[in-house]
Amino acid sequence: MPTTTCVVAGGGPAGMMLGLLLARAGVEVTVLEKHADFLRDFRGDTVHASTIRLLDELGLGTEFRALPQSRLQNLELPQRDGHPVTLGDFRRLPAPYDYVAMVPQWDLLNLLADAARVEPTFTLRMSTAATGLLGDAEHGERIAGVRTRTAGGIEEDLHADLVVAADGRGSVLRAAAGLTPHEYPVPFDTWWFRLPRLESEQGEQAALVPRLAGEEILLSFPRTGYFQVAYFNRKGMDGRLRAEGIERFRERVARLRPDFTDRLEALTSTDELHMLDVKLNRVPCWHRDGLLLIGDAAHAMSPAGGVGINLAVQDAVAAAALLAEPLREHRLTVPDLARVRRRRLVPTAVIQAAQRVLHRLVFVPALAGRTPSAVRVVAAVARAVPSVTRIPAQLIAFGPLPEHAPDFARRPAPVSR
Structure with missing residues (x-):
């Protein structure tokens, strides 16, 4: 009967980052990705300063900067006079984290996968989907693993101490666990x-x-x-x-x-x-015994601000930092899982609240053919006090309470020759 310590469903940014970090902690981890590769269009490609700094801490910064990418250094809005006004100026942030990188997501995922494969406790199973949850007959409602199906139709049960649902906003495992997100209106x-x-x-x-x-x-x-x-x-x-x-x-x-x-x-x-179909939602409880939700499975984000990838990665870092030791020692408890949500709830709620304000003050009037009054006010303030443009830049680039790589996952940057 196949077993692992932690099985992560979904090879997106959250799943791949969590797999890498847990493997560096010595935890046996298996990541399941239902596709044969990472080459898919129209996924989030904005890599913000918090994630770039994290990659530096993991010793992957040089390889990341070598990937094909463009750098965005400010966010502007057009005005009636034809002159755009800068709302967020990333150049006001301390270098080298003074920009947002536009990187094809498949390149980022391949970078994380290559780094994780070096670790002896890491396994990546491509063309393999998690289709359901396994119960534990001896422990009531505890989740004990996942059912899997390969692209060729081969089905298999994989037992694990912990199942992590990183399978996106349409999470199959979230639905199987009976966890329902609260939906916020999106216009x-x-x-x-x-x-x-x-x-x-x-x-x-x-x-x-x-x-x-x-x-x-x-x-x-x-x-x-x-x-x-x-x-x-x-809509x-x-x-x-x-x-x-x-x-x-x-x-x-x-x-x-x-x-x-x-x-x-x-x-x-x-x-x-x-x-x-844009969603903005959040699951009230991110876990059950033996199951944890992270990323879009726990909280789908609006594209406003392009922060979805980065919040998902932050979830993965927090989960690895809090759960690596109990997983390695096979003593994971429900309170351990609850700590992940407590740590990430405030930054998630703050960003979602900001997105809801943007929806109401900017998108609703703009989609009704009106110039948003909020934009005029912000533009006037930005012109009068240019230094204020650092505030939205800081919020977008790092978000509230950004995570750092845990000590066990840090590696020195490679020495160039």
């Missing part, structure tokens, strides 16, 4: 798509500037050879957008970004629009 959905990026546009994108027109918002993120574009509109618009057809959608994009007009023919079908 918009997001449609992701790609557009070509010309050779002349391959330089750094120092600022992230959303474009607003009428009832629509558009953001573009630079990638090697293409732009990853996010189109925002009111429930997906059917209407698709019924209008791709030509009408191209017109919407052109109105927001006239400079993209020369490449919109690359969008050939509404099938190329990947709709994200």
